[in-house]
Amino acid sequence: MxxxxxxxxxxxxxxxxxxxxxxxxxxxxxxxxxxxxxxxxxxxxxxxxxxxxxxxxxxxxxxxxxxxxxxxxxxxxxxxxxxVSYVSENVMLYHEFTAIQNLDFFSKIGGKTNYTKEDYKNVLLRVGLQEDAHEKRLKGFSKGMRQKCGIAISILKDSPAIxxxxxxxxLDPKAGLEFVNLLNELKKExxxxxxxxxxxxxxxxxxxxxxxxxxxxxxxxxxxxxxxxxxxxxxxxxxxxxxxxxxx
Ligand SMILES: Nc1ncnc2c1ncn2[C@@H]1O[C@H](COP(=O)(O)OP(=O)(O)O)[C@@H](O)[C@H]1O
Ligand SMILES: [Mg+2]
The missing domain is CATH 3.40.50.300 (P-loop containing nucleotide triphosphate hydrolases)
Structure with a gap:
């Protein structure tokens, strides 16, 4: 570009x-x-x-x-x-909420009220969170899975700066590599x-x-x-x- x-x-x-x-x-x-x-x-x-x-x-x-x-x-x-959106080392999300509930909560706080469940599922798939985890509570998630939710929230905010x-x-090496690939996609956007x-x-x-x-x-x-x-x-x-x- x-x-x-x-x-x-x-x-x-x-x-x-x-x-x-x-x-x-x-x-x-x-x-x-x-x-x-x-x-x-x-x-x-x-x-x-x-x-x-x-x-x-x-x-x-x-x-x-x-x-x-x-x-x-x-x-x-x-x-x-x-x-701007922000992803920290220890993403601050609600452990009692599911992945989708977290995305919905933080998107609405950020003023984005038009997203559907389908949108949330699509972005979670894009960041590599497997479908069977979408409706599970975060408290059972690994660090890599929580980071994926954090970056999903950041993508939904669609801010020009991250x-x-x-x-x-x-993160384990595979999760680290996936994360870096995702950053490259955001850069291309x-x-x-x-x-x-x-x-x-x-x-x-x-x-x-x-x-x-x-x-x-x-x-x-x-x-x-x-x-x-x-x-x-x-x-x-x-x-x-x-x-x-x-x-x-
Ligand atoms: N609230 C604070 N009050 C005083 N010193 C601080 C405070 N926060 C960070 N520091 C000091 O400022 C320096 C830079 O810290 P930080 O920005 O956290 O570094 P890094 O993220 O590179 O590890 C460190 O010496 C740290 O101890
Ligand atoms: Mg630091």
């Missing part, structure tokens, strides 16, 4: 100092166009979740801003939220996708560009093309140790 060059997701000098003085994000800049996947790598505490939470307006930046389709998330939170915070962590992940190899296969975060800094940013003949794992280790040497 042809890329529109108006960024869908943008971090502009994004900085977050928590109330205890900890600088979790130090002047981060990036932008994601419709139809692109940006994967953020980085160790625990690097600032990945902090970045995503500012896009969701769960926290406010100290300075700088996050924009979704040009809307500054902490200035117009409701307008920004309409443009944020994923370590979506494949804890023109969604702008920002994901944090620890999965270096999948990020390299999947993302249009990759950032490495370390202690609140984006210490590396490269496109898929730039990474083609590079050993990303080695680069990752180098950027982690390089930064440690610099601050030591």
């Amino acid at each position: 042809e890329l529109n060059n108006q960024p869908m997701l943008e971090a502009v000098n994004l900085t977050k100092r928590y109330e205890d003085g900890h600088l979790a994000l130090d002047n981060i800049n990036f932008s994601v166009l419709p139809g692109q996947i940006f994967a953020m790598l980085g160790g625990n505490g690097a600032g990945k979740t902090t970045s995503i939470n500012i896009f969701l307006n769960l926290i406010e930046p100290t300075s700088g801003e996050a924009r979704i389709d040009g809307i500054v998330t902490h200035k117009e939170p409701l307008a920004a939220k309409q443009k 944020l994923l915070d370590e979506p494949t962590s804890g 023109g969604k702008a996708i920002l994901m944090s992940t620890h999965d270096i190899f999948r990020a390299k296969d999947n993302a249009d560009f990759i950032g490495i975060m370390n202690k609140g800094n984006l210490v590396m940013m490269k496109t898929k093309e730039e990474l083609e003949n590079e050993d990303l794992e080695k680069l990752y280790v180098e950027h982690m140790s390089g930064y440690m040497d610099k601050v030591a």
Whole structure:
């Protein structure tokens, strides 16, 4: 598809100092166009979740801003939220509801009231949730099955931007691969996708560009093309140790 060059997701000098003085994000800049996947790598505490939470307006930046389709998330939170869906590592769904009931509940909360049971079944099949699970309660589901419900809700919201915070962590390899294939389909539909992940190899296969975060800094940013003949794992280790040497 042809890329529109108006960024869908943008971090502009994004900085977050928590109330205890900890600088979790130090002047981060990036932008994601419709139809692109940006994967953020980085160790625990690097600032990945902090970045995503500012896009969701769960926290406010100290300075700088996050924009979704040009809307500054902490200035117009409701307008920004309409443009984005979110899948976290531990998808928050109702364990006592069936898969279909969860989809119906969250779609209606999101203002989509026209979906039929057939629509829900189709999207669950699309994300790879087997038919005999559609009417079962979530409490018996594996993590991978719950993640599929989370991404189904995100598809039904049909938002132009999708944020994923370590979506494949804890998934078995088959579920992880299915998840990544689904992200590629969403990308082809023109969604702008920002994901944090620890999965270096999948990020390299999947993302249009990759950032490495370390202690609140984006210490590396490269496109898929730039990474083609590079050993990303080695680069990752180098950027982690390089930064440690610099601050030591
Ligand atoms: N509410 C908070 N108050 C103070 N420090 C926090 C808070 N939330 C996160 N941090 C700190 O900010 C840094 C970045 O955290 P986080 O964004 O969760 O990193 P990541 O998702 O990359 O593991 C960490 O050092 C973490 O301890
Ligand atoms: Mg995190």
